[in-house]
Amino acid sequence: ETGVTQTPRHLVMGMTNKKSLKCEQHLGHNAMYWYKQSAKKPLELMFVYNFKEQTENNSVPSRFSPECPNSSHLFLHLHTLQPEDSALYLCASSQGRTSGREQFFGPGTRLTVL
């Protein structure tokens, strides 16, 4: 595997379900990101992790819970979501501000909340 991978690619869930999105980067990067992309808004940054530490939480509701066990893996745990949370969730990674700010994106998880 190369680059940034995300699973699942598509997810349909009810409002009472609990699910997790997974992201893995194979680039040796130190920073990882979660973004939300919906039809109604531009690309929105949700969370930033640097060296496994969360450095940014962009006022994201607590029904979204990120986890970064190591620099290569990033999870987004979902629970009691709302229909308006339906969107494309994108993961990205970068070397970090001291080495390179270009972010590499995964293909995204298309989430539908019923």
Add this chain to the structure above:
Amino acid sequence: GESVGLHLPTLSVQEGDNSIINCAYSNSASDYFIWYKQESGKGPQFIIDIRSNMDKRQGQRVTVLLNKTVKHLSLQIAATQPGDSAVYFCAESTGSTDKLIFGTGTRLQVFP
């Protein structure tokens, strides 16, 4: 049904013509800028970047121009091809953060 989505500006060009996509940024302290291409069903893909100590940078068939005086960024695509059809995003960043702030995007449509 769903409410109306985000309205993206659209640029329609004929195959073989040059395309120019414009972007206005907001933060005069931004020192790094980047262009992404996003095709339907895919994540954004890096095209080209530029730092604020430059005003022009060229890649393969693409050129980015930066005008810091008016906080304007443009992406020029030479000899536009059908495969260039996508949504193009600009993003800005400052040296003190890992964050990229994205614009709303421009849809490029290439017709034969």
